[in-house]
Amino acid sequence: MTLDKSSKIFVAGHRGLVGSAIVRKLHQLGFSNLLLRTHSDLDLTDQSAVAAFFSAEKPDFVILAAAKVGGIHANNTYPADFITINLQIQTNVITSSYQHGVKKLLFLGSSCIYPKFAPQPIPENSLLTGPLEPTNEWYAVAKIAGIKMCQAYRIQFNFDAISLMPTNLYGPNDNFHPENSHVLPGLIRRFHEAKLLDAKEVVVWGTGSPLREFLHVDDLADAVIFSLEKYSGLEHLNVGSGREESIKELAELVKQVVGFEGEIVWDKSKPDGTPRKLMDSSKLMGLGWEAKISLRDGLVDTYKWYLENYKQ
Numbered sequence: 001m002t003l004d005k006s007s008k009i010f011v012a013g014h015r016g017l018v019g020s021a022i023v024r025k026l027h028q029l030g031f032s033n034l035l036l037r038t039h040s041d042l043d044l045t046d047q048s049a050v051a052a053f054f055s056a057e058k059p060d061f062v063i064l065a066a067a068k069v070g071g072i073h074a075n076n077t078y079p080a081d082f083i084t085i086n087l088q089i090q091t092n093v094i095t096s097s098y099q100h101g102v103k104k105l106l107f108l109g110s111s112c113i114y115p116k117f118a119p120q121p122i123p124e125n126s127l128l129t130g131p132l133e134p135t136n137e138w139y140a141v142a143k144i145a146g147i148k149m150c151q152a153y154r155i156q157f158n159f160d161a162i163s164l165m166p167t168n169l170y171g172p173n174d175n176f177h178p179e180n181s182h183v184l185p186g187l188i189r190r191f192h193e194a195k196l197l198d199a200k201e202v203v204v205w206g207t208g209s210p211l212r213e214f215l216h217v218d219d220l221a222d223a224v225i226f227s228l229e230k231y232s233g234l235e236h237l238n239v240g241s242g243r244e245e246s247i248k249e250l251a252e253l254v255k256q257v258v259g260f261e262g263e264i265v266w267d268k269s270k271p272d273g274t275p276r277k278l279m280d281s282s283k284l285m286g287l288g289w290e291a292k293i294s295l296r297d298g299l300v301d302t303y304k305w306y307l308e309n310y311k312q
């Protein structure tokens, strides 16, 4: 069955950064039969509730964008939550999708699945070739299990489950928590609050030397719908912008976009995490997808969203 405008599509995690971008894009494209449940309507860690939901609703397509997600501090501080909740959600959703006749499922992992010292840019076949970055190994192990479950169900049952591995994402509906967020939304908030208080300095974590590849979530949403339409294979596919910035360059850019005029101070007691994780996204690009939004434009758009949606 191919995706069409009346296909019944369950977007799990539709209020999060990624899920909300996918829903925006599906609506723009004219998809009219979306199945959406908040966390309080349906707890995806509850196996029997998930099975009952699939049995009653029988979606045609499933996009799994619900997960326990956080930045380096959250991953490092709550390892039990990151491994357990993610294994539960993905196991429940993948098994119920197969059992209740879903035509195609798309699972989202993350670039942290790759070894800490993987070759750069990281090709898909670097998976399981070396030790993981310790600050996020619990989350990474759950995500690797998700890829392997999709592959196992394809091999044993011919179930059309595919996996995308996005790089570090940002955009509207991101998590701007001061400690538990990812670096980009965390810095938007910190620089903005410092500007309002006329503070002399802003503290940024680590040494500033790690390199990260940032992708606007609207570009990822394009990749998700593109892959649902065009890709059915065993191998997971990387999704990145192909551009990388050091955390120092990112901090300078956020400072400029927000308009903070003080100094940046580095807290070297905080972990740097992986030194570099630029992904090789040539497989997906070879199929015809490409990132369109520059980091500066994406940051301006995200700061605007933050100003309009966060209480000052």
Ligand SMILES: NC(=O)C1=CN([C@@H]2O[C@H](COP(=O)(O)OP(=O)(O)OC[C@H]3O[C@@H](n4cnc5c(N)ncnc54)[C@H](OP(=O)(O)O)[C@@H]3O)[C@@H](O)[C@H]2O)C=CC1
Binding pocket: 012, 013, 014, 015, 016, 017, 018, 019, 038, 039, 040, 042, 043, 044, 045, 064, 065, 066, 067, 068, 069, 089, 108, 109, 110, 111, 165, 166, 167, 168, 169, 170, 173, 174, 175, 182
């Ligand atoms: N953000 C990033 O930089 C990256 C994200 N990804 C992947 O993209 C996917 C989405 O991430 P992102 O949008 O950033 O995360 P968010 O935290 O923004 O959104 C996650 C969503 O999942 C929901 N959720 C969490 N637990 C449950 C549960 N038990 N039952 C039902 N719903 C639940 C949340 O609802 P609630 O808030 O109500 O709990 C929320 O809506 C994840 O798989 C993540 O690994 C991959 C690479 C990078």
Ligand SMILES: C[C@H]1O[C@H](OP(=O)(O)OP(=O)(O)OC[C@H]2O[C@@H](n3cnc4c(=O)[nH]c(N)nc43)[C@H](O)[C@@H]2O)[C@@H](O)[C@@H](O)C1=O
Binding pocket: 070, 071, 072, 073, 075, 110, 111, 112, 136, 139, 140, 167, 168, 169, 179, 180, 181, 182, 183, 184, 186, 187, 204, 205, 206, 210, 212, 247, 270, 271, 272, 273, 274
């Ligand atoms: C998407 C990805 O996200 C996480 O991995 P990460 O790339 O290390 O993500 P991060 O955004 O938290 O940090 C990037 C870099 O930035 C530095 N940094 C500076 N100042 C702040 C700061 O204020 N907040 C945060 N969070 N980081 C900061 C920080 O020290 C690090 O060097 C994992 O959850 C992983 O599981 C995963 O998949």
